Structures are given as C-alpha cells and as structure tokens.
Amino acid sequence: MSSKKDKIIELVNSLFDIERKVVDLVLDAVPGDVRVHAQAARKEQLLALRALLDSSIKRIEDGEKKAKKGPKKVEVE
The missing domain is CATH 1.20.5 (Single alpha-helices involved in coiled-coils or other helix-helix interfaces)
Structure with missing residues (x-):
C-alpha cells in the first residue's frame, strides 16, 4: 500500500x-524561433522553482539548527 x-x-x-x-x-x-523562446521561458520557470525549493530547504535547515541549540541562559539583574 x-x-x-x-x-x-x-x-x-x-x-x-x-x-x-x-x-x-x-x-x-x-516556428523555430518561437520554440527557442518558449524553451528559454520553460527553463526560467524551472530555475524559479529551484530557487523556491532552495529557499524552503534553507528555512527548514535554519529551524533545525535553532532547535539543536536548545535553551539559552539569560541573566536577570
């Protein structure tokens, strides 16, 4: 399943x-020239998707790093 x-x-x-x-x-x-432009646009869409995924992955990794640090000691006067 x-x-x-x-x-x-x-x-x-x-x-x-x-x-x-x-x-x-x-x-x-x-026509061929339209095909070239369409393929370039498709590549740009994929690059934008990659940037979005990279950003999401970084945000997750940053959250994991913060979680590993644990609580911080704060001095109070």
Missing part, C-alpha cells in the same frame, strides 16, 4: 509528464 507521500510524489510526476507532453505538442506546431 502506498503512503500519502508516495501518492503525492506520483501525482506531481504525472503532472510534470502531462505538462511536458502538452508543451511538446504546442512546440511542434510553432
């Missing part, structure tokens, strides 16, 4: 497959 995480990963992969197929169909019907 698949876990919820596995089902989500499978869904995301399916969505990416559909997106690739649609883009390929559209790109086959357009």
Whole structure:
C-alpha cells in the first residue's frame, strides 16, 4: 500500500509528464524561433522553482539548527 507521500510524489510526476507532453505538442506546431523562446521561458520557470525549493530547504535547515541549540541562559539583574 502506498503512503500519502508516495501518492503525492506520483501525482506531481504525472503532472510534470502531462505538462511536458502538452508543451511538446504546442512546440511542434510553432516556428523555430518561437520554440527557442518558449524553451528559454520553460527553463526560467524551472530555475524559479529551484530557487523556491532552495529557499524552503534553507528555512527548514535554519529551524533545525535553532532547535539543536536548545535553551539559552539569560541573566536577570
């Protein structure tokens, strides 16, 4: 039996497959220069997604570092 995480990963992969197929169909019907621009735009979308993922990963890692430090001693006058 698949876990919820596995089902989500499978869904995301399916969505990416559909997106690739649609883009390929559209790109086959357009002139070469349009295809070049569309592929560059697609690359930029993926780079933006990478930046978003990197930011999310960093936020998680920073939270883990704070959790490992534990409580701090504060002196009160």
